[in-house]
Amino acid sequence: MGRWVPGARGRLQRAAFDLFAERGFEQTTVAEIAARAELTERTFFRHFADKREVLFAGQEELTARIVVALAEAPAELSALDAAVVAVGASAEIFGDRPDGPRARQAVINAHPELRERELIKMEGLVAALSTGLEGRGVPGAAAALAASSAVAVFRMAFERWLRSDDGRDLGTCIREALGELRAVTAG
Amino acid sequence: MGRWVPGARGRLQRAAFDLFAERGFEQTTVAEIAARAELTERTFFRHFADKREVLFAGQEELTARIVVALAEAPAELSALDAAVVAVGASAEIFGDRPDGPRARQAVINAHPELRERELIKMEGLVAALSTGLEGRGVPGAAAALAASSAVAVFRMAFERWLRSDDGRDLGTCIREALGELRAVTAG
């Protein structure tokens, strides 16, 4: 047992998330977030590099999981297939209920500053996938394009998954989007 | 003739560019930029929404040019081919000498905040291309994927063009990258 109320980081995340949803991102000050979490502004910045980062806390874990999945993908898969299978592993993290991710995405989509941060996180995922593919012997240029394509597929699939009200599987959405990408790039 | 020294915007751009290259982005204050341009900090923010935006001034023009090129592309081209031809029209803006763009890109690449801004500009280009493709009758999903792929191709080609010391053409780099994308997504 610690001597302070434990879970400071989690409390900050929850407080930030709630306030962003209630009043919007810019209308919420870091001081307010900290106050709701019963902490100080300074403590917020010890846990998160900046105000936006609090919404992207799980990202490293997600990327790590995808990179592991890429390493474990069957060697006979093509670069693109392996990368797509890897991003599909994110389904384990997101689970079947899109409600949480949907609320989070709504906040992000409503604020350009947060979309910027999301994009650079995606770019980090592309880089990680690209490096992983090179580790599988894929040449640099092909690795970069396959990684980029896989993430594009993932983004489209993720968006559809969030939108769907029937209980569609994220993996299914991914396979569907991959098929559409192949149709578009064929020829 | 104006009553103030004209070209305030351009002077701010040049001052910002020079200072970013000299000392780095974070080490340069808006007040310093304004001072070098013989203007006030407040005036800087009247010309540019924020400190980063000064490096992305030509973006709307670039996007506009690409959208026009897409509209003018032969109707018989596939969605991806049309989008790639359209981004190729950017070559008219960049010219043959990569020196200027190269210096600019070096500044951007050195600072994550600027990379974030660049990514959201690219995302804007994807959206514009996607809309344009839908105007050509391409279904939404295919339009989004083709636009995304075309921009991925452009980014790889642009990077290679900047790196090349021989006088390679940007259009050539684009065609080359498109071929590699097709090889990666085939199968």
Place this chain on the structure above:
DNA sequence: GCTGCTGATGTCAGCAACTGACATGAGCGT
């Protein structure tokens, strides 16, 4: 049990990005 170290938090001062409100002043049309 005392001691000293550790590590998360609090406190405080300060810089720099950005904004709103109002003032200025040269040119332009009438």
Place this chain on the structure above:
DNA sequence: ACGCTCATGTCAGTTGCTGACATCAGCAGC
């Protein structure tokens, strides 16, 4: 000559973010 326009200047204020230092519960070693 008059007043309007509009890019710029001036000023005060909020907020994001940082560095430096203080605090203080627990834990290790004696």
